[in-house]
Amino acid sequence: MALRAPLTRAAKRTTSITPATSVLSPYTSQWRRGNATVVAPQATPGSKGPTAMVFMNMGGPATTDEVHGFLSMLFADKDLIPLGPFQNYIGPYIARRRTPKIQKQYAEIGGGSPIRKWSEYQAAEMCKILDKTSPETAPHKPYVAFRYANPLTEDTYKQLLADGFGGGNGGRAVAFTQYPQYSCSTTGSSLNELWKWRTRLEGKRSTGEIEPEGSIKWSVIDRWPAHAGLVEAFAQHIEKKLAEYPPERRDNVILLFSAHSLPMTVVNRGDPYPSEVAATVYAVMQRLAMKYKYRLVWQSQVGPQPWLGAQTSDTVKEYMKKGQTDMLLIPIAFTSDHIETLYELDKEVIGEDAEGHEGVRRVDSLNGSPVFIKALADIAKTHLQSGKACSHQMTLRCPKCTSERCLAQKEFFAGQSQQLEAAA
Numbered sequence: 475m476a477l478r479a480p481l482t483r484a485a486k487r488t489t490s491i492t493p494a495t496s497v498l499s500p501y502t503s504q505w506r507r508g509n510a511t512v513v514a515p516q517a518t519p520g521s522k523g524p525t526a527m528v529f530m531n532m533g534g535p536a537t538t539d540e541v542h543g544f545l546s547m548l549f550a551d552k553d554l555i556p557l558g559p560f561q562n563y564i565g566p567y568i569a570r571r572r573t574p575k576i577q578k579q580y581a582e583i584g585g586g587s588p589i590r591k592w593s594e595y596q597a598a599e600m601c602k603i604l605d606k607t608s609p610e611t612a613p614h615k616p617y618v619a620f621r622y623a624n625p626l627t628e629d630t631y632k633q634l635l636a637d638g639f640g641g642g643n644g645g646r647a648v649a650f651t652q653y654p655q656y657s658c659s660t661t662g663s664s665l666n667e668l669w670k671w672r673t674r675l676e677g678k679r680s681t682g683e684i685e686p687e688g689s690i691k692w693s694v695i696d697r698w699p700a701h702a703g704l705v706e707a708f709a710q711h712i713e714k715k716l717a718e719y720p721p722e723r724r725d726n727v728i729l730l731f732s733a734h735s736l737p738m739t740v741v742n743r744g745d746p747y748p749s750e751v752a753a754t755v756y757a758v759m760q761r762l763a764m765k766y767k768y769r770l771v772w773q774s775q776v777g778p779q780p781w782l783g784a785q786t787s788d789t790v791k792e793y794m795k796k797g798q799t800d801m802l803l804i805p806i807a808f809t810s811d812h813i814e815t816l817y818e819l820d821k822e823v824i825g826e827d828a829e830g831h832e833g834v835r836r837v838d839s840l841n842g843s844p845v846f847i848k849a850l851a852d853i854a855k856t857h858l859q860s861g862k863a864c865s866h867q868m869t870l871r872c873p874k875c876t877s878e879r880c881l882a883q884k885e886f887f888a889g890q891s892q893q894l895e896a897a898a
């Protein structure tokens with residue numbers, strides 16, 4: 475069975491949460507936050523909207539001054555880097571020590587991560603499409619919630635409340651992970667954080683208390699590794715780059731799909747990410763009619779413990795030694811540019827390991843690709859129509875998971891199904 479006491483706790487909790495609102499509750503349909511009166515967002519006539527579309531991702535420092543804060547949050551995250559009982563001391567120490575090196579890397583890619591710019595653009599463009607293709611849930615309002623950088627999940631949650639979602643008004647929000655493949659260290663961590671702020675800002679205040687009426691009804695798009703539109707967007711970017719090789723060399727270019735690696739402890743815990751990344755790669759190769767030789771390789775290992783390989787940089791060096799100098803690198807587990815593409819692949823792997831050999835090239839990240847944004851809208855529309863709170867797969871914990879956070883988070887999101895059904 476997937477969860478402990480398979481969802482019964484959540485089921486009980488969520489079926490009993492809608493008695494009449496207590497007189498003392500601040501959650502009425504019009505309520506006060508600070509000095510401002512917040513009014514529920516207006517639905518389009520005949521629509522169940524508005525719907526908040528919340529793009530979740532790790533985020534990145536916008537400037538080199540933000541690198542220390544970013545790393546501090548990253549090394550404090552027990553879902554990403556569990557450092558044991560002394561995490562509160564060791565985490566800040568590692569973050570401080572790593573800051574100058576990482577600041578230098580961000581300085582070399584233009585002074586900061588472009589992830590916020592791309593996430594805000596992708597979310598806004600997707601919502602414009604959704605307003606047309608899913609009028610029954612319109613208007614769709616774009617939000618971004620990052621795990622380690624601004625706008626942080628906490629701030630975005632407060633913004634949702636300030637905009638009139640939840641807080642007595644009810645309203646629907648979709649947490650849309652921007653990691654196509656699910657890992658407990660990425661999407662899982664973002665969901666744990668969202669659940670934490672949901673509990674703090676809208677949840678029960680003490681044990682035994684009933685849930686406040688009119689909180690946000692959440693659902694989650696938790697993975698989309700082989701969506702046809704995602705596959706098409708990757709395939710088109712690959713074909714565009716392949717077309718830049720001379721025709722007589724093109725068929726012998728090796729495609730190196732490169733994904734951020736995972737520590738073997740996480741792989742052996744049973745994390746779904748390696749198999750989902752492989753699913754994306756295989757689907758893209760099928761779309762390319764298996765016309766090229768390819769490998770899935772792994773990058774960005776941090777620290778001394780064993781990580782999943784083969785490493786991207788070793789692979790490039792080994793193939794070069796064997797005389798293979800035409801290789802196309804394809805970042806497959808991240809949908810916009812970041813330090814791993816702009817610094818690690820472009821400067822370290824291509825610039826140093828391959829000594830700038832012109833045969834070693836990189837496919838552009840999806841960034842503002844209209845095919846990709848259309849795919850996002852299609853994924854969202856299918857989800858909104860499904861009436862499901864999350865995928866069936868999300869309710870299954872890793873075989874070796876011992877995290878109470880995972881358990882509570884999964885119970886909460888899976889339990890939102892009843893809320894959605896009640897609202898339907």
Ligand SMILES: C=CC1=C(C)c2cc3[nH]c(cc4nc(cc5[nH]c(cc1n2)c(C)c5CCC(=O)O)C(CCC(=O)O)=C4C)c(C)c3C=C
Nearest residue numbers: 533534554555587589657659660734736776807812813814
């Ligand atoms: C799908 C993508 C990613 C997975 C899976 C992932 C797992 C993972 N990462 C670390 C440790 C670090 N990651 C760091 C940066 C970073 N990680 C990803 C993506 C994934 N990480 C990205 C896109 C970035 C860069 C952000 C940007 O530029 O916008 C860092 C900080 C940089 C550094 O110090 O080297 C660390 C640390 C672990 C331990 C892990 C799996 C458990």
Ligand code: FES
Nearest residue numbers: 658871872875880
């Ligand atoms: S670590 Fe995977 S479900 Fe908890």
Ligand SMILES: [Fe+2]
Nearest residue numbers: 532734735774
């Ligand atoms: Fe990472």
